Amino acid sequence: xxxxxxxxxxxxxxxxxxxxxxxxxxxxxxxxxxxxxxxxxxxxxxxxxxxxxxxxxxxxxxxxxxxxxxxxxxxxxxxxxxxxxxxxxxxxxxxxxxxxxxxxxxxxxxxxxxxxxxxxxxxxxxxxxxxxxxxxxxxxxxxxxxxxxxxxxxxxxxxxxxxxxxxxxxxxxxxxxxxxxxxxxxxxxxxxxxxxx
Amino acid sequence: xxxxxxxxxxxxxxxxxxxxxxxxxxxxxxxxxxxxxxxxxxxxxxxxxxxxxxxxxxxxxxxxxxxxxxxxxxxxxxxxxxxxxxxxxxxxxxxxxxxxxxxxxxxxxxxxxxxxxxxxxxxxxxxxxxxxxxxxxxxxxxxxxxxxxxxxxxxxxxxxxxxxxxxxxxxxxxxxxxxxxxxxxxxxxxxxxxxxx
DNA sequence: AGTTTAAACGGAGGCGCCTCCGGTTATTTG
DNA sequence: CAAATAACCGGAGGCGCCTCCGTTTAAACT
Numbered sequence: 001x002x003x004x005x006x007x008x009x010x011x012x013x014x015x016x017x018x019x020x021x022x023x024x025x026x027x028x029x030x031x032x033x034x035x036x037x038x039x040x041x042x043x044x045x046x047x048x049x050x051x052x053x054x055x056x057x058x059x060x061x062x063x064x065x066x067x068x069x070x071x072x073x074x075x076x077x078x079x080x081x082x083x084x085x086x087x088x089x090x091x092x093x094x095x096x097x098x099x100x101x102x103x104x105x106x107x108x109x110x111x112x113x114x115x116x117x118x119x120x121x122x123x124x125x126x127x128x129x130x131x132x133x134x135x136x137x138x139x140x141x142x143x144x145x146x147x148x149x150x151x152x153x154x155x156x157x158x159x160x161x162x163x164x165x166x167x168x169x170x171x172x173x174x175x176x177x178x179x180x181x182x183x184x185x186x187x188x189x190x191x192x193x194x195x196x197x
Numbered sequence: 198x199x200x201x202x203x204x205x206x207x208x209x210x211x212x213x214x215x216x217x218x219x220x221x222x223x224x225x226x227x228x229x230x231x232x233x234x235x236x237x238x239x240x241x242x243x244x245x246x247x248x249x250x251x252x253x254x255x256x257x258x259x260x261x262x263x264x265x266x267x268x269x270x271x272x273x274x275x276x277x278x279x280x281x282x283x284x285x286x287x288x289x290x291x292x293x294x295x296x297x298x299x300x301x302x303x304x305x306x307x308x309x310x311x312x313x314x315x316x317x318x319x320x321x322x323x324x325x326x327x328x329x330x331x332x333x334x335x336x337x338x339x340x341x342x343x344x345x346x347x348x349x350x351x352x353x354x355x356x357x358x359x360x361x362x363x364x365x366x367x368x369x370x371x372x373x374x375x376x377x378x379x380x381x382x383x384x385x386x387x388x389x390x391x392x393x394x
Numbered sequence: 395a396g397t398t399t400a401a402a403c404g405g406a407g408g409c410g411c412c413t414c415c416g417g418t419t420a421t422t423t424g
Numbered sequence: 425c426a427a428a429t430a431a432c433c434g435g436a437g438g439c440g441c442c443t444c445c446g447t448t449t450a451a452a453c454t
Binding site: 023056 | 400401402403404405
């Protein structure tokens with residue numbers, strides 16, 4: 001019988017050497033910033049340089065551009081989902097909801113430029129999409145429930161509907177006031193949601 | 198008043214110099230063959246070489262890979278549509294229909310590898326898609342009508358249905374017998390269509 | 395601590411993309 | 425037919441992609 005590994009959280013993960021893990025994490029971090037700033041078409045060699053590793057190292061960890069994009073994408077999605085519980089701890093339920101929606105919009109904003117790469121990704125790996133949207137939906141749902149239970153907002157709102165309203169922001173025309181507009185929309189939604197006294 | 202150009206068929210076309218037109222046509226021809234054989238990811242420099250022109254010339258005529266793909270795509274579509282009238286002249290109506298459907302399948306076959314580029318193309322230029330499908334729909338419709346009017350096939354079949362049946366071939370799993378399968382499907386469709394005596 | 399080894403590194407190299415511009419050529423004008 | 429000119433040609437060059445493999449190093453073993 002093979003002895004089990006008691007160290008790793010996820011079981012099917014082959015342990016990485018310390019330097020390898022450092023490099024990998026640095027790469028993801030740098031890539032996230034680069035994608036956000038210049039879109040997913042940024043030079044991978046630049047990313048490797050900024051992370052202080054050779055291009056070979058980047059390609060060993062992420063065999064293709066899409067792999068890297070996927071990892072960054074998923075990481076951000078998870079961050080967004082876990083922000084929900086964090087916000088719920090720090091703010092009142094309604095403020096937590098509002099702030100979370102703002103972050104959601106901020107997240108979407110970084111995805112606007114990368115339509116094509118994302119599309120390729122989604123069609124070739126649709127599980128990513130469904131898992132991702134599941135995470136987000138879960139986060140929003142729990143925020144809604146908490147705020148609803150506490151009497152901060154009305155309770156006759158479906159997660160799906162709100163999610164839909166938020167997603168529509170994605171298809172808003174590109175413009176300088178995009179961010180402002182989307183924040184106004186959130187304010188509007190919150191006004192509608194909050195219970196009057 | 199500016200004097201009108203009586204030479205060109207399409208009015209809004211600025212006349213090309215003779216050598217330019219030669220090169221352009223040669224490029225499209227070579228590109229069509231190359232795309233069919235090795236998919237749309239083929240090296241554009243190879244295409245230029247095979248066409249006997251410099252890479253600069255290729256890029257002047259087709260500013261991006263997608264432009265070239267689009268032109269080739271449209272050309273083949275038009276060829277397919279015009280083949281319908283040609284076939285109708287040479288064969289009996291039912292044979293014309295059958296042969297045309299075979300060619301349609303052949304056309305689709307060349308498009309299997311290029312899913313991504315085509316998808317990008319479609320989403321960024323959806324008119325191409327609608328115009329294209331209009332063309333081939335028209336072709337099929339006229340073949341159907343002629344054969345129906347002549348009593349060769351039943352008349353209670355909608356163009357849309359047949360088109361749908363044919364398109365389903367596109368999503369058949371890739372396999373060595375793909376071509377054979379699709380031809381069997383066409384045989385089956387024709388059997389169903391033909392009137393019995 | 396020293397040895398071993400397999401995992402990880404990183405950059406050179408070959409290829410394709412696309413741009414830019416000095417040279418060439420079809421076409422127009424006299 | 426020659427000169428003028430605008431259109432066109434083509435390939436060098438700079439950059440990024442990705443692979444391959446000789447070198448380095450973390451980690452396991454003694």
